[in-house]
């Protein structure tokens with residue numbers, strides 16, 4: 518039996534999500550975008566959920582964005598685009614959550630070849646483990662690979678909480694500690710400043726307004742949700758729960774079909 522409160526939150530999430538996506542279309546698909554990825558797997562039979570994309574699709578996606586004149590953002594430009602989204606149409610940045618080892622093996626070489634900056638939102642407790650999702654069973658990033666990747670100037674380090682938990686279930690102190698400890702641990706371990714945060718799971722069902730307020734007090738530049746939309750919708754989301762766009766194989770296939778139709 519679902520409680521009325523949860524039902525209400527779910528309903529609110531559904532309406533809000535729909536509005537963000539609709540506004541993104543209305544305001545232009547080329548408004549500044551933050552793309553979200555998780556696993557980048559070898560082949561279609563390894564796609565364990567909507568949070569995995571094949572290496573081939575990922576490469577086509579990067580090539581597609583660059584070929585239509587979209588401009589990759591680095592950390593400094595992203596900060597400006599968050600402040601003034603309407604001045605940064607046709608800009609994008611690629612982000613990864615949780616950090617599967619496949620980001621290192623499959624996505625990183627492609628990003629390097631095209632000189633495209635990217636953010637990795639790391640959950641420290643997941644490093645050197647195996648994904649607990651039985652459908653995936655994929656290895657998470659190793660410390661060695663993480664050190665190598667973070668030493669590359671293209672790699673922007675972001676925090677994704679100390680443990681991959683539903684923030685709504687934490688009290689304020691626990692939420693604050695998870696945000697701050699992940700940030701400090703990553704900064705101390707990899708010697709890079711951590712200015713960006715992404716909420717685990719990242720929908721309103723899992724993240725409360727109190728959690729978002731806590732993040733605003735934690736010395737980050739901004740925070741990201743997992744809801745579809747562009748940075749132009751900041752006026753609606755606020756800077757601590759900014760929308761991103763989930764890209765999967767289907768998304769890339771559609772983008773290429775549209776490109777073919779336009780040609």
Ligand SMILES: [Zn+2]
Pocket residue numbers: 614615677681716717718
């Ligand atoms: Zn996550």
